[in-house]
Amino acid sequence: MFSLPIYFIIFIGFFSYLFGKNRSKKKILFKKNSGGQADHYGYYCLIWVTVPSTIFFLCWQIASNYIIEISTLESIPLEFIPEEDSLKKLLLENIIVVAEGGSSxxxxxxxxxxNYKELKFFSMVGGYSCTIILSIILCLVSFRKIDPSLMAKNVIERFILSVLFISSVIAILTTIGIIMSLIFETTKFFNNVSFFDYFFGLQWSPQTALREGQVASEGAFGAIPVFAGTFLITIIAMFLAGPIGLFSAIYLAEYASPLTRKIIKPTIEVLAGVPTVVYGFFAALVVGPFIRRTCEDLGFSASSESALAAGLVMGIMIIPFISSLSDDVISAVPQNLREASYGVGATKSETIKKVIIPAALPGIVASFMLAISRAIGETMIVVMAAGLSARLTANPLESVTTVTVQIVTLLVGDHEFDSTKTMAAFALGITLFSMTLLLNIIALRVVKKYREKYE
Known part of the structure; x- marks a missing residue:
């Protein structure tokens, strides 16, 4: 699974830990030294060996692969070189496949x-040798550094702090990268489609924009029907999941016996572990046909694929998100608030309404926001239960579609990536991201307001 230098780095790192730990016990009197315990010196040697060696090996691999590919491209005879860059990359891939023992x-x-085989061999030998030699040198250097003046504990703490900081920076940069990529592709989309037509258009039909000269080749990119379907299904889901999830949380936290709570809570949380495709099958094979037959018996017209079917099943799916989180925050309300309420003559139900729910409101709002985000981002249930047609309707018995379903639909199939149809997926993504961000900002304001009031 790993290459030879990685195994060697792990081995010599483990050896340096043991040797550094034993060496510190011989050279340092720990009762008078505040630099740490023997384990700290062992971890100090381990970090000194493994981290630089691993970074060096990874950098070598990246740089050598790049250099080898450039050199291989330059070695291709003129009669084999195609004019298009994409065909050059394909030729390079075929050369690599053949060099590694495959066929083309x-x-x-x-x-x-x-040429590729020769360069790859020298790269492997050079990378392995340099990494192993560097590991041995770092191991010896770390041993020589162990003395009473070395504050190993402080070094380890700074290293852990650096790792945590780098992890935070990576998370932030990843988010920025996602946003910038969405903005970049969305800008190209709005170069071809009017901003007004996208945000205020009432027809969504991007599948027609396949090639020039086709009927209605410009397509229709009005996003209102797509977002209307998204919000319709989300509202239906929250109408089901919100009350059931919150009421079950109140019951489990305030009324249920320990035995009942021990049985019911895990049972509810099992719903969160069911794959969404199973919910989709349940919606398509059971809920959808049941709604259609029931409506026909009552004299209504309903489709087997409807927003109501998708919303109800999605509501069942997100009940655990609301129930479990709300139960935890209600249970975390200090007991002295309950006792103070009972002390002034309030009943249990009055205490729940007037004291516990307001005190737990920040967490309850957070659970609802998590459930809404989960509902907005769901794809499989909508595909199987609500269909793909983008209709601007408030009738829950008709088939609708959502933003995430359309994003998947736009990005699959045989078409150019830089077409208007594909760019529409990024426009939908940045719009959905902005709306979700706005909802989170509103929720955070609510949380902040009540948290200041009850803390």
Missing amino acids: LAKVPKISVD
């Missing part, structure tokens, strides 16, 4: 294959 339907130059 296209003819590849033997001189380039031999």
